[in-house]
Amino acid sequence: MSLRTREPLSFERSVPGKVGMDLPKLDVPAARDTRPAHLKRSGFDAIPSLCEVDVVRHFTRLSKWNYGVDDGMYPLGSCTMKHNPRLNEKTAALPGFAESHPMTADAHVQGNLALFYTMQEWLKEITGLQAVTLHPSAGAAGELTGVMLIRQYHLAHGRKRRVILIPDSGHGTNPATSAMAGYEVVELPSREDGSISFEDVTDPATGKVRKGLLTLVKELGSEIAGAMITNPNTVGVFEYRIQEISEILHGIDALLYMDGANMNALMGVARPGDFGVDVMHLNLHKTFSTPHGGGGPGSGPVACSAALERFLPRPVVVKEGEKYRFDWNRPDSIGKVHAFYGNYAMVVRAMTFCLSHGGDGLKAATMRAIVNANYIRRQLEGTYHLQYTTPTLHEIVFDDHIQNGNDITTLDIAKRLLDYGFHPPTIYFPLVIHGALMIEPTESESKEELDAFVDTMKKIAQEAKDNPEILHQAPTTTPVRRLDETAAARKPVLRWVKA
């Protein structure tokens, strides 16, 4: 069946009087319409009039234009798009979890509180840290919570600090959340191997000197609140000097925040608390296989050291004897960061993932994610250029250097992958690699799927040499061809208005 290339909006399909259901005639007086006029929609802009068949077909057709983790490999680096096990969905939908009201008295939801408490304990074990909050609703929300804990910690010690150090290989949300928490961001340069540079770095092209960690610590000293370090970083490299960095920071009473969204490369193998991290977040919607994307609910729990525990958002679930309760009496808390207690169903899914894997299984998942990424690296090295040849963990970042010779860019390669039925990798990120193609296969993919992806990437590299025009034209088989992505980002049209 061929896909239609244009799907009219539901508003455009609307036919006055069409309805999806028949309601019995009113046998009571009609209620008075008390809605204030300025809140009412009217005319064509109101809810479209459609019947059930129209609605079901409209959304089904649109869904077929999409690509999801259930369609095939989704190697979007840094996003960890892995399989969402169906068992997770089953447990999250159990009525005792799905239908319990967040304002129910603690005594009536002991099972739900036990689940929260247990997950807090497991995340403590996984991170090697002493306390956990499950409230933040995403990785970036976890970062903001963590930086607020750092700020509160310094304020409680009578210190007003203004700077957070962030490496140029950090995730884009890191500077954003630090700035939101009121800090000035100072960038740490990377070395040639992709790790943080302790020494100053001179840009060979411009001759400009960028100050390394040691110089910045010497010059800014007591102005530094902490450092925020994505580890493994966005080029897939483990910051092997992380413990030293922690010691240097602690030497000036600053704290180390680790962006732990990439814990799927460490879980069961290394614990951040053991290498000097004071506070970190995890993305349940990455490492623990809960669904994410499209603005849906996520979960970014924060783990921290004992010194920061009293500042955690309230309430925290505590256990007294055999009973659980929400502890609201936390006068030093930074307050609330989410309505009620966070996205509860995500915690249920994450716990199901942990239970179905077991401790050894979680470690095996980590190892497999690393092996899968390194398999792709080995297979494609030479066909695609690799800026950092340092050993990498869960993801691998190639670039378009080799293909540039044939006037082919990363965007052309990504678009051609669509023609072959693959979701492209993350492109043009991280910024430290020009024309980046950031591939993260995750542990979900079988060798057969990895081989199919590798073959396709090789085929595209060959096409780039033999017939670059095919790549310039791509995608040719999708309902929508190449879009003006810059205009889409800079001038988004988010609301339909009748012409």
Ligand SMILES: Cc1ncc(COP(=O)(O)O)c(C=O)c1O
């Ligand atoms: C390393 C890293 N940090 C932070 C985030 C932000 O997480 P979220 O998108 O849930 O806000 C991501 C997202 O993928 C990430 O990869």
